[in-house]
Amino acid sequence: MREQLSAARRIVVKIGSSSLTGADLRTDKAKIDRIVDAVCARAQRSDVIVVSSGAIAAALGPLGLNQRPADLATRQAAAAVGQVSLAYEWGVSFARHQRAVGQVLLTASDVGRRDRARNAQRTLERLRQLGVVPIVNENDTVATSEVHFGDNDRLSALVANLVGADALYLFSDVDGLYDKNPAAGDARFIPEVRSSADLAGVVAGDGGRVGTGGMATKVSAAGLATRGGIPVLLASAADIDAALADASVGTVFHPQPGKPLSAWKFWALYCADSGGALRLDAGAVAAVTAGGASLLAVGITEVIGEFHAGEIVDILGPDGEIVGRGEVGYDAQELRPLLGQRSQRPVIHADYLSNYASRA
Template sequence: MTTDTLSQTLVVKIGTSSLTQPETGRLALATIASLVEVLSNLRRQGHRVVLVSSGAVGVGCARLGMTERPRAIALKQAVAAVGQGRLIRIYDDFFTSLEQPIAQVLLTRSDLVQRNSYLNVERTFRQLLQLGVIPIVNENDTVAVDELKFGDNDTLSALVANLVRADWLFLLTDVDRLYSADPRNDPDAQPIVRINRMEQLHDLQISVGNPGSRWGTGGMVTKIAAAQIATGAGVRTVITNGRFPKNLEKILQGEAIGTQFEPQPRPASARKRWIAHGLVPTGKLYLDDGAVNAIRSDGRSLLAAGIVQVDGEFQSQEAVLLCERSGQEIARGIVNYRSSELQQIKGHQSDAIAAILGYPGAETVVHRDNLVLS
């Protein structure tokens, strides 16, 4: 999905706090109408647009007369099933009035973990965008299990932005930008307009406030985590106020609204983008200094000799994190051995593997083609 400056791929995520009235949890129809108008205008200008929308559980709660978001998984999934149909119906009514076709795309984490399904999802998005459709994406709460949940739609939107090779990710929330402290409590909180590298967040000692609203699941912590995923995939990311959707057009025209995160160089290979952002790591390998340097500086594969510790239980061809002795992640990749095998061969030279295991194995533990620096 290559783009030029006139035609870009935009992923817009709107959270429950922006979609609903804070007091009642009912939909904020004026905000939705404004958002639909802006997204339809952007489509007419030639941009490719994906909307990641929360709200299914909140809408389901309102529909069923519930006053609090359910905590029990089965109840939450049932409420989401009630709310999702209602939510997409409302979107369809609004978009249809502007003659803009939409599609509903419900994803679970497992859709992105398996390489074949990841590619299938990628092809589906590509076709929808080529048809001029606006996909409306949500997590499939009705069937998702804890082990394979995105956890929040901020993370989902960042992974979708990576999947469609977006130019922009807009995270619409209930504050206008990041601040040095919570502006609702601290009158001296300073606005932060631009983040050039994620390390700035530590330098600025940014306050991320509470974990989310009464009706939502996210908060500033998840938005910063999403920005880290997206910028690492080469996507410029903006946190801004969801109550003013028209700001999207102003930001695209160059106005300094919200907090912008500068993108990092985009991984060249689609496979490496999948390894970096599609897979869920199931274990950790701690490496000696020589292996860390060989991977980080020389772009080499990981050999058994460089491993000092193996954490977690995993199978061959699953994703693992590669870490320094301190635990700092340096890369992630697809491993060629089970964890039980690595416990036996760690620290040993490759030519000793067959004698230790009793059968020949791969020379590399993680081949450089299946490895992505963090």
């Protein structure tokens, strides 16, 4: 798997806030230059897309703040300041290698709608064709807690799927995955994760002073990418040269066994905006989570929300737990009178139904 990572032709490289800023809470030119040197070396044989955290972190020093703001308005204002500084530093550093960069700011709604996701995909592809290195970040100046990726680790996994990447690299200030805080003397390093069994007993922490992520978000992002068939390397930014050269450092997350989710099903499950929800009885849940079965009206007990045919809806179990998503073939008003009735016309065809319990 490390050889596969090393040979990947299209990669996404995610850099955490702490790897871009110094103790003075300002962008650290030396750190950025080292990252860019390694990225440009890898770019000689691979297409590279960078997902960069650090917009808010880069503004803390200039704004006289000593920690990440707690209120939304100040976070958005800090992002507006930090995005300018961070983009400038990336541009200057890549220019040393005669490489142009393009800033791509995304919100959750940009990938939540299929037409906007395709537009983002086309933009990233055109930048690649032009020889430009895309620098992707969440647009924190407009993102809110209700419409938010959550962290740039998750964003990097979604971008990797969006562009059809062959590998995802997650860089932070930790050299890989441990079963507990590596500061503990008895922490055990985990070099490979092949399945969820390898994560048994692992205690992953939250982010630090300047970031929103942490080991927990990185493990979650790795799981997201590997479900789409993309291998992941988790390593320290201090080891970025070796990581991008031969993947000889860090923790490798293997793609989950079986057939990867299709690009559409991945998008429907993890990116799409939901127009409403359908609550199912236990029998219908068993049928759709087993994979390969369409959802029929007979198994639906409740229609929630006012959606239209062609929208993505959440699929709920009897107790309200989300078990999957799909593209519904009926308007909500048209569907309600059909609940519990037997019909050959599926509410959601199997090809447009994706669930969390299997890779179907």
